Amino acid sequence: MSHKILRIAPAEPALQNKLSKELGISPLLTQILINRGITSLTTAQHFLNVRTEDFLDPYSFPSMHKAVSRIKRAAERKEKVMICGDYDVDGITAVALLKGVLAARKINVMHYLPHRVKEGYGLTRNIAHIAKDKGVKLIITVDCGTSNHKQISELKSKGIDTIITDHHQPQDAPLPDALAVINPKTKDANYKFRELAGVGVAYKLAQALENSTLLNELDLVALGTIADSVPLTGENRIIAKEGLKRISSTERPGIKVLIENAGLQDKKFTATYVSFILGPRINASGRMDTADTSLKLLMSSSQEEAEGLAKIVEQHNRERQKIESKVLEEARAMIDKEVNFKEHKVIVLAKEDWHQGVLGIVASKLADRFYRPAIVISINDKLCKGSARSIKNFHLFNALINCRQFLDSFGGHAHAAGLLITKDSIEDFKRSINRIAHERLSLDDLLPSIDIDMEIKFADLNEEIIGGLEVLEPFGYGNPEPLFYTRGLKLRGEPQTLSRDTLKFWVTDGNLTFQAIGFGMGSLRDSLEAASGFDLVYTPRMDNWRGSTGILLEIKDIFFR
Numbered sequence: 001m002s003h004k005i006l007r008i009a010p011a012e013p014a015l016q017n018k019l020s021k022e023l024g025i026s027p028l029l030t031q032i033l034i035n036r037g038i039t040s041l042t043t044a045q046h047f048l049n050v051r052t053e054d055f056l057d058p059y060s061f062p063s064m065h066k067a068v069s070r071i072k073r074a075a076e077r078k079e080k081v082m083i084c085g086d087y088d089v090d091g092i093t094a095v096a097l098l099k100g101v102l103a104a105r106k107i108n109v110m111h112y113l114p115h116r117v118k119e120g121y122g123l124t125r126n127i128a129h130i131a132k133d134k135g136v137k138l139i140i141t142v143d144c145g146t147s148n149h150k151q152i153s154e155l156k157s158k159g160i161d162t163i164i165t166d167h168h169q170p171q172d173a174p175l176p177d178a179l180a181v182i183n184p185k186t187k188d189a190n191y192k193f194r195e196l197a198g199v200g201v202a203y204k205l206a207q208a209l210e211n212s213t214l215l216n217e218l219d220l221v222a223l224g225t226i227a228d229s230v231p232l233t234g235e236n237r238i239i240a241k242e243g244l245k246r247i248s249s250t251e252r253p254g255i256k257v258l259i260e261n262a263g264l265q266d267k268k269f270t271a272t273y274v275s276f277i278l279g280p281r282i283n284a285s286g287r288m289d290t291a292d293t294s295l296k297l298l299m300s301s302s303q304e305e306a307e308g309l310a311k312i313v314e315q316h317n318r319e320r321q322k323i324e325s326k327v328l329e330e331a332r333a334m335i336d337k338e339v340n341f342k343e344h345k346v347i348v349l350a351k352e353d354w355h356q357g358v359l360g361i362v363a364s365k366l367a368d369r370f371y372r373p374a375i376v377i378s379i380n381d382k383l384c385k386g387s388a389r390s391i392k393n394f395h396l397f398n399a400l401i402n403c404r405q406f407l408d409s410f411g412g413h414a415h416a417a418g419l420l421i422t423k424d425s426i427e428d429f430k431r432s433i434n435r436i437a438h439e440r441l442s443l444d445d446l447l448p449s450i451d452i453d454m455e456i457k458f459a460d461l462n463e464e465i466i467g468g469l470e471v472l473e474p475f476g477y478g479n480p481e482p483l484f485y486t487r488g489l490k491l492r493g494e495p496q497t498l499s500r501d502t503l504k505f506w507v508t509d510g511n512l513t514f515q516a517i518g519f520g521m522g523s524l525r526d527s528l529e530a531a532s533g534f535d536l537v538y539t540p541r542m543d544n545w546r547g548s549t550g551i552l553l554e555i556k557d558i559f560f561r
Contacts, residue, residue, distance in 0.1 A: 004447075019033065023045070028456070029468050032472065033047065035451075058204040086144050087290075100299065143165075219246040231477050253306035271473075374389055457486060463549070531561060
């Protein structure tokens with residue numbers, strides 16, 4: 001296990017004491033808020049007291065009036081409307097949300113989800129022909145469309161209007177010639193919160209159309225928002241916090257069955273369950289076959305239908321795991337042979353016939369493991385598809401803009417992107433993006449670090465303090481779980497190695513003794529027993545196992561002495 005560099009947030013006692021008194025909360029909790037950039041009474045109150053009344057006005061988007069008018073006109077004229085989405089959880093939930101809202105208005109609505117492998121991201125190249133053949137008069141995109149200039153021009157030439165709802169960064173070109181573009185990242189958006197997921201933007205359109213907050217739809221919106229790893233701050237915090245409550249009590253048969261199959265029906269629902277259990281299952285169908293299976297599951301109206309679809313989704317997820325393991329193993333073997341970490345600040349790997357459905361997951365795991373941006377490309381005869389994932393201080397989308405001469409197309413964000421490239425351009429692209437990385441990344445940027453909220457003593461921990469941390473939930477990107485650091489500890493008793501390489505032991509500072517658990521840390525058992533002492537990085541929790549309550553430390557790193 002390689003240690004990360006500890007970055008302990010500087011204590012701000014004066015601000016800490018002031019906010020602690022104003023808010024009536026512990027100084028420890030106040031310091032965590034300060035570490036998250038929450039430094040005033042007003043911002044702290046908004047963060048701690050999440051209210052659906054604080055949703056922003058959807059009509060703050062300049063094109064919203066135009067979009068709503070056009071949808072209402074489609075309803076009056078009984079026109080056919082098509083919703084075009086992406087094949088990931090964000091896109092699937094956005095299609096389910098908007099299709100449900102429009103159908104409730106008796107609008108003749110259909111959908112189109114592209115096939116990840118056969119068509120790729122965004123509006124498919126022949127969407128104009130498909131829409132014309134079906135008699136569609138209005139297309140609404142969700143979680144895509146901002147980079148589809150050509151397709152939208154073709155649609156317009158055939159008399160088909162387009163409303164774009166998206167959250168991807170526009171490239172430095174004019175926006176597509178659509179009837180309305182609703183995207184918080186466009187220059188003229190004037191929307192106060194830029195980090196909505198694709199389903200979040202679709203939700204704003206639905207709110208405007210219905211003149212309602214549509215709280216019953218928040219289970220879907222939270223699923224897509226959390227799964228897309230957008231920052232859980234601002235409006236996303238409201239969506240996640242309120243949506244998680246609704247997921248656990250949802251009436252949608254599809255979500256219910258997913259929860260039951262995962263054994264989560266009696267648990268307090270968290271963002272972690274969405275990110276690592278439900279999200280990957282919903283994503284699996286789009287990775288292995290067609291995302292329509294997961295869409296039908298989310299929109300299913302009966303328990304029987306949902307159970308049948310959930311079986312297919314589970315099968316796809318198992319298949320995805322198997323293929324992912326194989327590609328990851330091959331990628332690591334290539335890194336051993338081909339990557340020189342002194343020269344390559346960005347890992348670029350390309351191999352024939354890698355399954356396109358797992359490229360993003362493999363890139364993410366490589367970026368985590370080697371702590372540098374990773375781009376994984378599947379080579380085929382025509383255009384090769386790649387997925388990219390980045391690290392904290394490297395803006396991936398901006399780097400791709402600077403390499404655009406080698407790319408057929410690309411899109412994404414600071415931390416994640418997709419691209420299409422010809423086989424002959426891969427080596428030139430590899431050199432170009434590494435040249436950019438050498439200019440923009442220092443050696444320190446490539447050292448994995450872990451952000452610690454506070455260095456504390458065991459005496460600072462009690463049930464009330466740990467219970468108080470719950471007001472910070474839901475945790476996720478942009479609002480990580482609090483991490484603490486305690487020095488000079490000793491092992492008490494004999495450590496145990498449990499299933500899945502889990503390490504469990506008792507730890508003492510000489511006065512207080514707590515139980516600790518480290519997932520994936522079983523290999524450290526011998527080192528722990530041999531050490532004269534150690535320091536811990538951890539998140540404290542209340543452990544309610546079998547009716548007894550005690551403090552449990554979930555270990556993130558161990559520094560042996």
